[in-house]
Amino acid sequence: MNRRIALRHLALISGGLVLIPSCDFSKEDILAAYENLKVTASQKNLLGMISDTIIPAGEIKGALDLEVPDFILVMVDDCFTQDNQTKFTEGLASFPDYVKNASGKKFEDLSTKEKEEVILAGTKLEGDDTDEGKKKAAVAYFLNSTKRLTIQGYMASEYIQTEVIPYSLIPGEYNGAVLISDLQKPRVNG
Template identity: 75%
Template sequence: MNRRIALRHLALISGGLAFIPSCDFSSDDILAAYKNLQVTQSQKQLLGEISNTIIPAGEIKGALDIEVPDFILVMVNDCMNSEQQKQFTEGLKNFPSYVKSAQGNNFTSLATKEKESVVLSGQALEGDETEEGLKNKAISYFLNTTKRFTIQGYMASEYIQSEVIPYSLIPGAYNGSVLISDIQKPRING
């Protein structure tokens, strides 16, 4: 090996080793990735419960099993403007108090049917320019955005695209004499 290349590699490695103590690899800072959102771990868990209510686990994995809440937070953080992000986080902050007033309990301790009814009624909320109306509008926006991104993240996940409904980049071979009863799985993507 050339001596100059070896010295350059040695300098890069030693420089990298000098910076390792300043790096923090703890799992507590996972929410720091969403720099435009002020989301706590408990709010992320609540978002997971809501997305799991929208697409629960059954014969196939649910939204929480595929980590859709991370997808939702990344989409809100990266793809929405600051006003939409503010309305989303306000809805996320106000949702527990809405559930408490509607059902008298927190969201995680509700039964499945009660969770579904709370989410559906929250999506239909309408607000005016009063303080309570703005909260209702934010909750409705939060739940509708969560539902949209839950479905989008779930259907675009690797699990769905590879195991449940296999995606084919190009159409398969044409065979004009196939009986309809012989067709196996529907291909929704092509």
């Protein structure tokens, strides 16, 4: 092997080793898919658990199966004002502390019934001008927005519109001689 190439590689490796201690690997990366939001992967998972608690899977798919958390983050990123985006992200960041204070456990450690109770109580929080009051108001805004966008994203999904409640642009033709007992599954008309 050429001595010059070996020395060049040795210099590059030692320079890289000098830079490694200055790198901070403890912080969680912010997702780059959203321009205006500073959301981490763990916060996105928490949002998924919240939306799955609001509309869980059963006989039909739930909110998490239909990727509603992605819909929520895209709507907040694209459609909310800067102030509302800030309140949403502050509420998302403050939600784990709120759950810890309310129940003494992490959100993922709660039972389904406890998760529902925490979310329902959180939507009714009222804030004031103190720092703690502002956090409560942000959590309430976050939960109410998440609930509204979860329902909107779920009902507008392709799965719901094609398989569960088939969408019909124009109502079916009129037939006055049909018995009520012979009617088919209701269709949502636009």
